[in-house]
Amino acid sequence: MASSQVETVSTGAEKAKLGAALLLVVAGVAGFYLLGRQGAVAQWGALALALIAAVGVFFTAERGKELAGFASDSWREVKKVVWPTRKESIQVTAYVFAFVVVMALFLWVTDKTVEWVFYDLILGWR
Template sequence: MNTQTKEVSSNVDVLKYILSLVLISAGVVAFYQFSDYSQLYRVLGIVAIVVVSLAIMLTTAVGRHSWLFAQEARQEVRKVVWPSRSETMQTTLMVFAMVVIVGFLLWLLDMFLFWAIASLTT
C-alpha cells in the first residue's frame, strides 16, 4: 500500500513540475508577446508567474525538502561567529602582503631560470 501511495504522490509531483514549467514558459512567451505594453507590467507579470510557480513547486516532496534545507541552513548561519571589522582588515592585509611576497619570489625564480637558460643556450 505504501508503494502505491508513493507512486501516486510522485505522479502528482510530476504533474506539478510540468505545470510549473508550463507556467514559466507561458510567462516568458507572454512577456515577449505583449511587447507593446509597459515593461513594468510585463516584469510584474513574470514575477507573479514565478511566485505562483514556486508556490506550486513547494507543494511537492522535493520542494518541501528544499524548504526544510533552507530553513536549517538559515539556522546554521545564525550560529556563525562573524569576524569583527578589525579582524577582517588584518586578515585581508596579511593575505595581500603574502601575495606580494610570493609574487616577488616567483618573479625572482623566473628571472633566475631565464638567466640560467639564456647562459646555457649562448
C-alpha cells in the same frame, strides 16, 4: 550506520503540481512576449504574476517543501558560524598581501638568477 531517511515515491498529484509549476513558467514567458504591444507594465506584470504563481505551486509540492526545509536548515547552520571580527579580517588580509609581495619578489629574483645563469654564464649571449 544506516540513514533513517526514507525516500518517497512521486505520486501523480506531485507530478501534476510540478508540471503545473513548469507550465506557469512557460505561460509567463509566453505572455511576456505576446504582450509586447501592450507595454512594458503588462509584459513584466504577466511574467511576475506567472512566476509568483509557479513558485507558490512548487512550494506546495513535496519537493518544494523539501527545498524549503533545506533552506531553513542551511540558514540555521549559517547562524552557528563564528564570523571573524573586523580586526581579524584586516590582519588576515594584510598577511595575504604581504605573502603575495614576498612571493612575487622571490619569483622575480629566481627568474633573473636563472636568466643570468643560462644566458650570461652558460651561453654567453650578452
